[in-house]
Structure formats: structure tokens, C-alpha cells
Amino acid sequence: MTTLNHRIVLASRPQGGISPANFRLEAVEIAPPGPGEVLVRTRFLSLDPYMRMRMNDAKSYAAPQNLDEVMVGGTVGEVVASNHPNFAPGDAVAGGGGWQEFFTADARALRKVDRALPLEAYLGPAGGPGLTAWHGVYNIIEPKAGETILVSAAAGAVGSVVGQLAKAGGARAIGVAGGPDKCRHVVDDLGFDACVDYKSKSFAADLARAVPNGIDGIFENVGGTVMDTAMRHLNPFSRIALCGLVSGGYNADPMPIADATILLTQRVLLKGFILSDHLDIFPRARADLAARVASGQLKWHRTVAHGIANAPAAFIGMLGGANLGKQLVDLG
């Protein structure tokens, strides 16, 4: 019996809201690796908000995901067969395998990872989300000891690292998250100084109380009301690392900022960024993050779905905020 590769392709682009019907599960034969290629069995698939943006056929920083092609995505797995001297069966590798159980890749697109960490850490705090946090914190916000740093989507894979890095540097870390359970996690498990529930009716007042000395840096994943409310507390010379605007619902509607006057009067630095522009930081940042994960200094949490068939539902759930920490699919 031949082992088949089960994979999820983009069947249609979301019109209005995303739905399971936008995805299609397929089973295809596994091709042997060509010259210089490596065949990998994926162990964990990473689900990330940026994928939703790529499902639209709109001009963005990334090319749109093609219809009827495998959904793109970061993965960790094990080499099954290799036509390249740098890789041998059994090696643990990180790469962009997408939403499928097996993939072949040019060896240059794979990176060997150290089994000293759980493999899925390379999709979380020691991978893209960690690197995203690292860049925004150290290269844009540059928190100083005693400053107050606020991060939205604080219980997520990126936000959870942002606050811990800020705190490790002596800043006060304030999270914004949806619901009391996530807020408790952010404070009790991740060690933030406070977390404010944006779903609460008293959000604006709660946020004001959490930042008595104002805000010196915002790591923004959400935009909209959360960002506007936080901006009202910005101190002079504060910084905004603009990483995501997920509250926009991923449609084509413009996402306003309520008051630009604050950016002027408080002399704010705002910088939009995308991790893939900053490959130069990867070696140093990866080493730093892996060391913090290994030592236990950097806490992280996983929400794990099982089996490729469940990836669409897990993805839609994550977009709705159902996950705590890194959303993964365990492909076994």
C-alpha cells in the first residue's frame, strides 16, 4: 500500500467571512525527491494570521495564495529521503512545507534544527513568531528599563514573546487580550505586569488604570479600537511597532487610525514591518530566542489541533481568537 500525501488547497477565496468551504482536502501520491531535493514528513504545521491576508486576491506585501494550490505555511518535520549531502533521513528540519503531510523541497530552502528544543518551538518562540517579536522589540520599540510597553494579542504567539522580552529588559509589560482567561494566562503564566480585556465594557478605563505612567511603546497586532485606545496614553517620544491589524477582519475596507494628532504632539515613531524584510537579524535573534526557551526564561503555550483534515477549522478558530499561544497542527 502506497502512503499518500494528504493536503489542503485553497478552493475559493473568502467572500465576506472565511468558511471551511474555502478549503479542499486532497490525497496525492508522494513524488521522490529530485536532484538536490529533500523529502520531508511534516511533524507540525504552523497556523498564522498572515495566511488569511494571502487568501485574498488583493495587493499586499505578499503575493496572494494561488487557488487550487497547497496552502503555504511554516513547518517542522523529519527528513525521509535526501538527494543532498547536507541532509540525511531522520534529520529535524524547519521549512515552508505548507498544509500537507509530506513535501519535497530544494535543500537550500530547509534549515536543520537542534532537537534540544521541542520541534514545535521552531514554529513559536524560537521561530517566526519569536523573530517577529524580537525585531519589533529590539529594532523598533527599544524599550528602556522603567518604560511601559503595551502589546495587543498578548496571549498569541508573537504577543506573548513581546511582553516577556520587554520585561526581561526591565520594562513594565502590559498586555491586551480577549477575555478573562487569556488575561489571567498573560499575567499568571507569562509574567506580564498587567493584562486588559478588550472585550470588557470597561476596557478604556481598565487600560487607563493599567498604565498610570503612560505608554512608551506599543507592539500592535490588532489595530482599530484597541490601538486607538492605547494611543491616547502615548508618552512623548514613544514608539509603535506596527506588526498586524487583525481587527480589520481581513477584508478590503480601510482601517483608520482615529487620531493622528497624537503622533505629532507626542512625536511618535511608527514603523510598519514585515519579518521577511529583516533576514539579517535571524542568526543572532534565533540564537538568543532558543537560549531563552531552553533556559525556561521564555514561557510559551501551544494550542494543538490533530491531523491535516482539521487544519481549516483550527485556522478559522484561531482567527476568531480561540487559541492560547501558538496555534499548531500536529501531523503525527
Added chain:
Amino acid sequence: MTTLNHRIVLASRPQGGISPANFRLEAVEIAPPGPGEVLVRTRFLSLDPYMRMRMNDAKSYAAPQNLDEVMVGGTVGEVVASNHPNFAPGDAVAGGGGWQEFFTADARALRKVDRALPLEAYLGPAGGPGLTAWHGVYNIIEPKAGETILVSAAAGAVGSVVGQLAKAGGARAIGVAGGPDKCRHVVDDLGFDACVDYKSKSFAADLARAVPNGIDGIFENVGGTVMDTAMRHLNPFSRIALCGLVSGGYNADPMPIADATILLTQRVLLKGFILSDHLDIFPRARADLAARVASGQLKWHRTVAHGIANAPAAFIGMLGGANLGKQLVDLG
């Protein structure tokens, strides 16, 4: 007969719109300078948009202008009497004399200026407006040859310098101004590559036509529709120097940015700034700007009112866009 000092004080704060009734003309005796002080007769008073913000009793970067006190403002003039060894009668000095004919100041608050330039140049391209342009262009936008730089309020004291500095560095300079006369001035007299009339019904289409390669830098003096329309053309890694938001009408209403998504997808750097935070650039920037004015490379235009009694009307006119280039009051 004693010479009196005629001065304008803030009589009341604007409610709704600004009006001449917000100002009061007074005549007072001139006090002799105290120890370490200098008595100056003002030759030119500078009128600037920031003064309007200070007339509000609102939290901003500058303390509000006090009621019944002389309106603050930059001035150039001549020393009449001096109790400080560095200054002698007849010296030309720049300082913050405010809206009045004479003032006494601590000698440390005055700066001797070179009569090689017309005195009023130190209130224009070789003074605050020039320095503001210089900082935004060189320290925030950093235009490269071949890039497209857009500046709003291009016919004003700051905007006119912005475009010329960008152009001198090999960039394409595009202005936005109100009305065909100002636009003609910006292109024909100041040498910009193009100027778009924001009052025209075809503004958005005209702007699109003027920036076929997109926009790499915006020097923003205006905000609102002008800024939102320009932002739609931002290229990846573009920069916005946020210097003013005068279209907000100087009231307390928030001034939105229509679409923050652009800041993210185009990885934009936006920086709000205020000249007084950047005293470190003054020596180098002043020397550079004065040399460009002296050589005739940097063109500038004045709109001059005469007599302190006419300062309020000139100021209100300037806020409405009646001036071309630097708005001055000649105190004779």
C-alpha cells in the same frame, strides 16, 4: 514725547473659529534693560501656524499661550540698548520677541545674525521654517536620487524649502498647494517638478498622474484628505515626516488617518516631530541653509503685512492660506 511699545496680547481663546476679537492692541511704556539684558527694537515678526495651536487651552507639546500676555513669536531686530558685553546698539539679532515693537530679553536668549542676508531670511529659509524642513528632509525622509518626495502646503515657508532640498539631492519634488496661483509659483518660481491643487475636483486623479512611480517620502503639513490621498501612492519602505496637521482646523476634534493598512503593507516609517526637540542640528543646518539662501540656490517668497496692529488680520489670513511663502509683519 516717550516712545511707546505697541503690542498684541491674547484677549480670549478662540471658540469655534478664530477672530480679531481674540486679540487686543495695547500701548505700554518701554522699560530699560535690567542687568544682563538687552533692549531690542523688532524689525520683522514671524507668523506661524503653531501659534494657533498655542491659543487653545489644550494639552499639546507646547504650553498654551497665556491670556492677557503678549503673543509669542519669533522676531528679528536691532539692539537699542545693552547691558551685556556681547551685544551693542545696532547689532542685528534674532529672538523670540513676540507680537510687539520692543522687547527686553536675557542676552542668552538672543542670537546675533549676519547682515549678509536680508534680516527676514532668519525667520524664513535660514530660520525656523528652513530648519524644520531641513530636519524632516535629512533626518526622517532621507531622500535618495530618483525618489519621489511629496510635500503639502508646498507654497508655505516650510514646504517651499522641503521641495527644494529634496530636488537638490536628485529627488523628484511634488508639491500640494491650494489653487492654481500657488501651484504655478511652486513649479515656476521654486522649481518643483509638479504641484497638485488640492482644491481642484480632480485632485485625486491629478495627484496620481503626478507620481507615476509612487511616493517614497511625504513631508506632511496638512493631514486629512491631502495626506490620505497621498498615502495611497506610498511605495514600500517610504517615509512620512509628520510636521503639521493644519487641515484639522486647530480644534480639539481628532484627525483620523483613513487607512493604517498602508503603513503596514508598505512598511512605512512615520515620525512626528517638533523642531524644538532637535536643537543639535541647528548649527550645521543654519550654516547650510544660509549658504543656500546667499547663493540664490534656495528661492523664497515673503508675504508682508505692515505694522503691529495688522498682525492679527495677517495671522488669520495666513491660517486661511492667503500667504505665499513666509508670512511676516514688518514693524518698520
